[in-house]
Amino acid sequence: MKKNLIASAIAATLLAAPFAASAGEAELLARIDKMAAELEQLKAELKASQQKTAVIEQKQQELASLAAPAVAPAPAPTPSAPIMASGPTTIIGGYGEINYNRPSKNASAAQTDVRRAVIGIEHRFDEKTKLVSEFEWEHAIASASDSGESAIEQLYVERQFGNGLRGKAGLFLIPAGLLNTSHEPTAYYGVERNFVETAIIPSTWREAGIGLSGDTAEGLSWDAGITTGFDLGKWDAASSEGRESPLGAIHQEGQLAKSRDLSVHGALNWRGVPGLLLGGSLFSGKVGHKTEGYTANDARVTVYDLHARYTPGLWDLAAVYARGQISNTAALNLTLVGNPTPVPKAFAGWYLQAAYQAYKADDYVLSPFVRYEQYNTAKSYEALPQGLGVAAQPDEKVTTVGANLKVGEGVVLKADYQKFKEDKTRDRLNFGVGFSY
Numbered sequence: 001m002k003k004n005l006i007a008s009a010i011a012a013t014l015l016a017a018p019f020a021a022s023a024g025e026a027e028l029l030a031r032i033d034k035m036a037a038e039l040e041q042l043k044a045e046l047k048a049s050q051q052k053t054a055v056i057e058q059k060q061q062e063l064a065s066l067a068a069p070a071v072a073p074a075p076a077p078t079p080s081a082p083i084m085a086s087g088p089t090t091i092i093g094g095y096g097e098i099n100y101n102r103p104s105k106n107a108s109a110a111q112t113d114v115r116r117a118v119i120g121i122e123h124r125f126d127e128k129t130k131l132v133s134e135f136e137w138e139h140a141i142a143s144a145s146d147s148g149e150s151a152i153e154q155l156y157v158e159r160q161f162g163n164g165l166r167g168k169a170g171l172f173l174i175p176a177g178l179l180n181t182s183h184e185p186t187a188y189y190g191v192e193r194n195f196v197e198t199a200i201i202p203s204t205w206r207e208a209g210i211g212l213s214g215d216t217a218e219g220l221s222w223d224a225g226i227t228t229g230f231d232l233g234k235w236d237a238a239s240s241e242g243r244e245s246p247l248g249a250i251h252q253e254g255q256l257a258k259s260r261d262l263s264v265h266g267a268l269n270w271r272g273v274p275g276l277l278l279g280g281s282l283f284s285g286k287v288g289h290k291t292e293g294y295t296a297n298d299a300r301v302t303v304y305d306l307h308a309r310y311t312p313g314l315w316d317l318a319a320v321y322a323r324g325q326i327s328n329t330a331a332l333n334l335t336l337v338g339n340p341t342p343v344p345k346a347f348a349g350w351y352l353q354a355a356y357q358a359y360k361a362d363d364y365v366l367s368p369f370v371r372y373e374q375y376n377t378a379k380s381y382e383a384l385p386q387g388l389g390v391a392a393q394p395d396e397k398v399t400t401v402g403a404n405l406k407v408g409e410g411v412v413l414k415a416d417y418q419k420f421k422e423d424k425t426r427d428r429l430n431f432g433v434g435f436s437y
Contacts, residue, residue, distance in 0.1 A: 185434025
């Protein structure tokens with residue numbers, strides 16, 4: 001608009017030229033001076049307007065830059081979603097724990113143990129393919145003359161196919177219970193792992209094979225696979241190992257594992273309600289491996305569990321029921337008569353647990369908890385001729401009361417007391433420190 005005013009002023013000057021002679025030179029000059037002054041005023045106003053526009057644009061840019069951080073960041077990718085990457089990446093993590101146990105009726109048996117140290121390496125080849133590995137050392141020193149152990153806990157390759165579907169091959173954890181796939185010391189309550197998920201479900205339980213898993217929009221996730229299984233030929237009836245954990249005594253862990261008989265497994269978990277997890281799993285396979293002359297080639301191991309966890313507000317509630325069975329063992333147990341630990345037909349257990357976040361300040365979170373569990377590693381045996389059988393053992397009942405103190409995101413201090421109903425010599429006070437990163 002101001003440009004039009006300037007043009008009009010110039011045009012008026014040109015139109016006024018023919019009348020200069022008649023109006024007089026003085027009048028014409030006066031009119032020219034006046035229009036020149038008006039022209040300078042219009043130019044000044046135009047310059048001021050341009051400067052004002054520049055200031056407004058600068059302020060708009062500053063406001064935009066200040067508002068940018070207020071936008072919520074994109075959520076971190078879940079394990080089931082591809083992680084976009086420009087190239088191969090390698091991540092190193094790990095966990096460990098050091099525990100102190102003091103039997104209340106035999107203080108001289110108190111001991112401290114570097115229970116385990118684990119280093120995990122995950123390498124992502126691209127946004128869909130990764131390698132997962134975990135290397136574990138138990139009891140501080142591993143050698144032929146020590147109690148320590150060095151083991152590969154996981155070693156598998158996983159490929160994501162889209163629509164929540166994933167496939168893997170290698171040595172991986174069986175998706176049973178709550179503890180087996182989340183066994184870092186920062187992930188569970190208590191100094192020691194619970195008995196149901198160590199004596200009945202032999203956590204950490206891994207097998208070599210192939211597996212598929214997937215997720216749905218309704219909160220349902222599933223797992224299925226074909227893997228190695230157990231080797232009943234490893235059963236030592238003269239040892240107490242089978243009484244401590246029947247499956248722990250015959251697991252193969254990927255070490256020269258007999259594979260004539262393979263096993264299948266499946267698991268379902270539902271997370272359709274915030275804070276709630278409901279699930280179950282099943283594992284089954286023969287364990288004789290068609291060994292020539294063996295009396296238990298038709299023996300089969302079947303294990304299943306039901307589990308639930310609910311975290312409303314400051315509460316953390318959990319429950320697990322697990323049951324295992326080894327079938328067709330009567331002929332084998334006849335050859336083991338006189339030994340203290342024949343092969344059980346059934347073993348089972350369950351627990352209830354409640355924890356409460358009682359205190360939180362800065363980086364500290366204190367959560368007292370109580371857990372009651374009942375389990376039996378020799379609940380029943382297959383029938384033998386009278387006088388040759390072994391009586392089933394009563395259920396052991398254990399109450400654990402204690403607290404976890406989390407320090408930041410990766411460190412936890414633990415203390416608890418465990419009371420045993422049947423074998424009271426096992427009552428003990430426990431302290432521990434754990435970490436994961």
